[in-house]
Amino acid sequence: MLQVKNLSFKYSSKEVLKQIDFKVDLGKTLAIIGESGSGKSTLLKIIYGEYDLDIGQVFWKDNEILGPKYNLVVGYEFIKHVTQEYNLMPFTTVAENVGKHLSNFYPEEKQKRTKELIAVVELEDFAKVKVKNLSGGQKQRVALARALAKEPQLLLLDEPFSHIDNFKKQSLRRNIFNYLKANNITCIVATHDKNDVLGFAEDMIVLHDKKIIAKDTPKNLYDNPKSPITASFFGEFNVIEPYGIVYAHQLKIVDKSELKATVTHSYFNGKNWLVEAKLDSQTIFVEHENEINQNTIVSLKIIK
Ligand SMILES: Nc1ncnc2c1ncn2[C@@H]1O[C@H](COP(=O)(O)OP(=O)(O)OP(=O)(O)O)[C@@H](O)[C@H]1O
Numbered sequence: 001m002l003q004v005k006n007l008s009f010k011y012s013s014k015e016v017l018k019q020i021d022f023k024v025d026l027g028k029t030l031a032i033i034g035e036s037g038s039g040k041s042t043l044l045k046i047i048y049g050e051y052d053l054d055i056g057q058v059f060w061k062d063n064e065i066l067g068p069k070y071n072l073v074v075g076y077e078f079i080k081h082v083t084q085e086y087n088l089m090p091f092t093t094v095a096e097n098v099g100k101h102l103s104n105f106y107p108e109e110k111q112k113r114t115k116e117l118i119a120v121v122e123l124e125d126f127a128k129v130k131v132k133n134l135s136g137g138q139k140q141r142v143a144l145a146r147a148l149a150k151e152p153q154l155l156l157l158d159e160p161f162s163h164i165d166n167f168k169k170q171s172l173r174r175n176i177f178n179y180l181k182a183n184n185i186t187c188i189v190a191t192h193d194k195n196d197v198l199g200f201a202e203d204m205i206v207l208h209d210k211k212i213i214a215k216d217t218p219k220n221l222y223d224n225p226k227s228p229i230t231a232s233f234f235g236e237f238n239v240i241e242p243y244g245i246v247y248a249h250q251l252k253i254v255d256k257s258e259l260k261a262t263v264t265h266s267y268f269n270g271k272n273w274l275v276e277a278k279l280d281s282q283t284i285f286v287e288h289e290n291e292i293n294q295n296t297i298v299s300l301k302i303i304k
Pocket residue numbers: 011014016034035036037038039040041042043
């Protein structure tokens with residue numbers, strides 16, 4: 001189990017994290033979400049052992065994770081950290097990068113494992129291509145494969161699919177998370193994308209103003225977001241008193257109701273239209289199957 005106990009952290013005088021406490025069971029995935037600058041990457045770096053802590057502790061099983069004051073080389077063999085920088089070797093091939101940390105003592109085994117991982121990230125056609133000639137998204141996939149190569153016990157992923165196009169992202173996400181499950185690898189993923197979380201993470205924490213403001217399963221947080229920060233991660237929402245947080249898809253346009261709003265704009269979003277309207281002086285968003293003309297008065301019903 002990974003355990004983060006009462007952790008607070010400052011960069012010189014700037015406090016970034018305060019009283020952070022959570023656990024991740026072996027083989028489970030925890031998602032960390034929060035606005036840009038809320039400290040997600042910092043938390044992953046601390047768990048990797050990149051910084052010394054004045055307050056709090058991090059444990060992997062019974063071992064305390066310690067920072068550079070205690071370790072000549074930063075990090076731990078059993079943890080892999082895929083950062084937003086990738087740290088690849090640009091002048092060598094995809095296969096060489098993926099196999100970099102695998103022993104040359106068993107060349108056949110190395111080759112087999114490298115091939116397997118290149119398949120997980122769907123880069124078979126690029127195995128012999130030098131990394132410097134790859135796109136940003138392809139590099140990100142090489143970094144993921146390389147992190148898995150030495151079978152880490154704990155994998156830290158920082159925005160792992162941010163540079164990968166939607167076409168590839170869906171299958172890649174499934175490949176990676178299924179691989180982690182099949183190999184009982186514990187994972188912490190920092191992300192802005194709800195699709196990295198909903199189908200894959202057992203638990204999720206929300207960072208805001210240095211603290212954890214919510215901690216639960218993704219489904220419970222989705223069903224009952226409690227704060228606008230949490231709701232905004234899942235989609236367009238409104239705060240309508242006395243009902244509280246109402247997602248745009250929970251507001252229905254009906255024939256008759258007391259709740260009336262005036263349409264100001266309709267945005268096509270593929271599946272349906274996002275209708276912007278004024279409810280008294282408040283701007284609200286409603287999902288609807290058709291476009292609605294500006295200045296139309298609509299009746300609304302909340303269906304939660
Ligand atoms: N090396 C550093 N020195 C000083 N301040 C830093 C350093 N790294 C990050 N910070 C600051 O710490 C805060 C948290 O940054 P961090 O990168 O952890 O946020 P984040 O949630 O990962 O953001 P994003 O979603 O944009 O990646 C930010 O205000 C950032 O400016």
